[in-house]
Amino acid sequence: MASSSTPAPFTSATVTPAPNARGVRQPSALRWPMRVMVVGYLFFLVMWPVGLVAKATFADGLGPVLAALRDPEVIFAFQLTLSVAFWAVLINTVFGVGMSLLLVRYTFPGRRALSALVDLPLSVSPIVVGLALLLVYSGRTGWLGGVLTGAGLQIIYAPAGMIMATAFVSLPLVIREIVPVLHEIGTDQEQAARSLGASPLQTFLRITLPAIRWALIYGVVLSLARSLGEFGAVKIVSGGVALRTQTATLLVEERYQQFGSENTVAAYTAAFILALIAVLALIVVTSLRPKETE
16 A cells, blocks of 8 residues: 655745845935035035135126126136146046056056056145156256257246146046056957957057047046146246236136235136036036946
């Protein structure tokens, strides 16, 4: 006689909930206090001072602002500022991309030291940068100043020195945006392109550049905003002579220290335009940058 076995009755067990997915956090009681702290910090440190500059700019209406914008010194200062910023950003873009590829794609002795030197402009005061350029390129006492002056090249108290100082202080911004992206994309696609016969230039233009384009654009915008607002290093190497080597930031300082409502309005107007250009550039890039999908 065959024995039949009856299955054990199903019993419900206590189910332990699975832990949260990686990177997903449950709402915390500190969430709203932390948000209030961050928003308050940004308000008192950034938004409120910038708002006061805008308020002071238009305190007497739009007429004084338009009159300040027609001032030849103000016009020249902004033209020089845009010119210096353009060349500094162009230099940092070319050398920034090349140095990023060098730091990520190649192994050589001293690579860590070079990576640390890239961050040097972030830790050194711009005043020190300007003084160093003055000691090297000054026409009278600089190490290379006499040679360059004899060749008809003037660096200090000229746009060339201002471009060098601005490019130095904004150098890391492009590199530090591109390097993490190069680490993330790896080298598989580049190696595949080379195996199919693509030249290094074709590989860069068709594979690498499209992959880093948004990091490059964001770094360029940050470098532009930094270049437009540079003051310390430019003040040392330029001399701040009106209608010759005076940028917009130097104009703000000079006019703010002078007496008269016209000078004060000109200082606030120049400061407001500099802040407006930087904010608009960041807004445009942020809006155009593709959103990350979770």
